[in-house]
Amino acid sequence: MLGVRTCSHPTGDPMSIDPTPLDLTADVVVAGGGPAGAWAALTAARAGADVLLLDKGYCGTSGPTASGGTGVWYVQPDPDQREQAMASREALGGHLADRRWAARVLDQTYENMNRLGTEARYPFPVVGGEPHKRGVQGPEYMRRMRSWIRRAGVRILDHSPVLELLTDASGTVAGVRGHRRQHDTEYRVRAGAVVLATGGCAFLSGALGCDVDTGDGALYAAEAGAELSGMEFSNAYGIAPAFSSVTKTAYYNFATFFRADGTRLEGAGSQGGRTVIARELLRAGTVLCSIDQADPEQQAQMRLGQPNFFLPFDRLGIDPFTEKFPVTLLLEGTVRGTGGIRIAGDDCATTVPGLYAAGDAATRELICGGFTGGGSHNSAWAMSSGTWAGRGAARFAASLGATRHRRRLVGAGADGPGAGVDGPDAADPAAAVEVIRAQVHPYDRNYLRHGDRLRPALAELDRVWATLRGSAAARGAEAVRTRQAAAMVAHARWMYTSALARTESRGMARREDFPALDPAQRRRLTVGGLDELWTRPEAADRQAVAS
Numbered sequence: 001m002l003g004v005r006t007c008s009h010p011t012g013d014p015m016s017i018d019p020t021p022l023d024l025t026a027d028v029v030v031a032g033g034g035p036a037g038a039w040a041a042l043t044a045a046r047a048g049a050d051v052l053l054l055d056k057g058y059c060g061t062s063g064p065t066a067s068g069g070t071g072v073w074y075v076q077p078d079p080d081q082r083e084q085a086m087a088s089r090e091a092l093g094g095h096l097a098d099r100r101w102a103a104r105v106l107d108q109t110y111e112n113m114n115r116l117g118t119e120a121r122y123p124f125p126v127v128g129g130e131p132h133k134r135g136v137q138g139p140e141y142m143r144r145m146r147s148w149i150r151r152a153g154v155r156i157l158d159h160s161p162v163l164e165l166l167t168d169a170s171g172t173v174a175g176v177r178g179h180r181r182q183h184d185t186e187y188r189v190r191a192g193a194v195v196l197a198t199g200g201c202a203f204l205s206g207a208l209g210c211d212v213d214t215g216d217g218a219l220y221a222a223e224a225g226a227e228l229s230g231m232e233f234s235n236a237y238g239i240a241p242a243f244s245s246v247t248k249t250a251y252y253n254f255a256t257f258f259r260a261d262g263t264r265l266e267g268a269g270s271q272g273g274r275t276v277i278a279r280e281l282l283r284a285g286t287v288l289c290s291i292d293q294a295d296p297e298q299q300a301q302m303r304l305g306q307p308n309f310f311l312p313f314d315r316l317g318i319d320p321f322t323e324k325f326p327v328t329l330l331l332e333g334t335v336r337g338t339g340g341i342r343i344a345g346d347d348c349a350t351t352v353p354g355l356y357a358a359g360d361a362a363t364r365e366l367i368c369g370g371f372t373g374g375g376s377h378n379s380a381w382a383m384s385s386g387t388w389a390g391r392g393a394a395r396f397a398a399s400l401g402a403t404r405h406r407r408r409l410v411g412a413g414a415d416g417p418g419a420g421v422d423g424p425d426a427a428d429p430a431a432a433v434e435v436i437r438a439q440v441h442p443y444d445r446n447y448l449r450h451g452d453r454l455r456p457a458l459a460e461l462d463r464v465w466a467t468l469r470g471s472a473a474a475r476g477a478e479a480v481r482t483r484q485a486a487a488m489v490a491h492a493r494w495m496y497t498s499a500l501a502r503t504e505s506r507g508m509a510r511r512e513d514f515p516a517l518d519p520a521q522r523r524r525l526t527v528g529g530l531d532e533l534w535t536r537p538e539a540a541d542r543q544a545v546a547s
Contacts, residue, residue, distance in 0.1 A: 022187035026052035027397040029191040033059030036359025037197035038145035039386030045152040047394035056161040060146035067209030073380035093369025094506035101366035108384035164413035173354035192397025192404035200334030200360035201491040208245040217361040219487035224412040229342040230365040232498035232509040236336035242326035254294040260286035278443040288324040338364040347392025356389035370507020429485035458496040
């Protein structure tokens with residue numbers, strides 16, 4: 001078992017930790033320390049499991065939630081309010097959401113937010129005499145979640161990214177292997193079950209809090225045989241000041257947009273306005289904005305709700321409510337899209353035994369269909385799916401009895417990207433990242449999609465993937481970079497393969513060569529594979545979607 005001295009650094013001094021490689025055991029391993037991972041760890045521990053949480057950064061501070069304020073899909077248990085909440089985005093999401101799952105998330109989110117106030121003592125603001133639970137301040141939320149899970153007995157290894165899943169002879173997930181950044185040494189964990197809460201993939205776009213989100217969990221799941229779903233709905237871009245990484249898109253509902261010459265850019269502030277912005281950025285390179293439609297009360301609420309949005313403005317002496325400032329679009333991928341690991345059960349089990357997925361790592365189509373954004377549904381899905389995955393993983397681990405730590409293990413990624421030893425054919429992760437920047441970041445490839453641009457981009461990504469697959473792995477920190485690069489390339493290939501298969505425009509998956517909605521394609525698409533990719537409509541016996 002992992003001893004006290006090998007947990008996260010209580011003294012803050014990494015030199016106080018024994019640097020020897022670790023060989024650990026746990027009932028449940030949770031990979032990822034954002035809200036989904038924290039709720040998974042908490043729930044598994046409360047179910048009696050010995051839980052180890054592994055974070056690429058420092059649990060409680062890394063990831064997009066910890067970097068700012070976020071709304072939460074918190075709705076009172078009133079039938080009319082719940083009905084309105086579920087119906088509000090169904091058309092926007094292409095009618096691919098599932099009412100049963102949406103109702104489950106509303107129930108679980110309501111319970112969890114109430115527990116956050118009573119058990120974690122989260123200081124919700126009081127509005128009209130009642131605690132306002134439709135949002136949280138990310139830094140305070142995640143600080144309290146870290147404290148809460150540690151009180152529940154969860155052990156934490158910070159700065160310890162997972163590198164691959166470990167499986168037994170039957171293909172059941174039985175642990176993980178990873179790297180401890182601050183000690184430059186490896187670790188292995190034998191476990192009864194694993195929850196992947198590693199976040200989505202923002203392709204190192206620079207969006208605030210998202211550089212830890214390189215899609216690692218989806219790659220590891222696919223290597224073990226899991227499937228993905230909704231990957232065509234992964235082209236989310238957030239509006240940000242050109243001098244900032246904060247993508248608080250909701251504030252731009254109060255904005256007016258302008259061309260570089262100061263003339264108004266019509267349509268940029270409407271539904272679909274990001275398409276207008278993208279086209280103008282491609283044409284002229286500049287779009288200006290002023291949040292001039294917010295009244296004084298709204299301005300005060302904005303500053304209170306997202307103070308870090310205003311920091312760069314204040315430092316530069318710009319008043320965003322009266323002056324024009326340049327904006328850009330930052331890729332947020334599956335962090336704000338809906339694609340991810342396909343869920344095969346109510347407990348967020350994947351199609352691989354012993355493996356569970358939660359939060360942005362898992363598909364959000366079940367409650368959002370083909371469209372979502374920041375906060376709200378995403379926050380609710382993180383805490384709900386984390387709760388279910390933690391409970392399911394604890395139950396699965398308990399069912400194995402004493403055998404769960406005695407299985408012979410093999411790396412699921414042993415023949416994949418990052419496998420092998422140092423050598424002259426080792427992959428160049430920096431070169432792979434440059435290909436990602438060239439083939440995935442540009443608006444006219446990923447956002448304004450057309451088959452004539454998607455196909456050559458996919459061919460280039462396939463070429464890079466072949467290089468990664470055939471390369472020898474680096475060790476230590478270089479292994480982390482190589483695996484991250486491989487995960488981003490894999491994500492992009494699944495994304496473009498699904499986008500080419502959906503020959504229509506639905507939700508956020510827009511095709512310039514197929515601009516119409518096709519009623520015959522009202523179904524979710526499953527995608528998978530590593531070297532040879534495949535895609536197919538989800539099985540016909542899936543839960544009926546909302547009409």
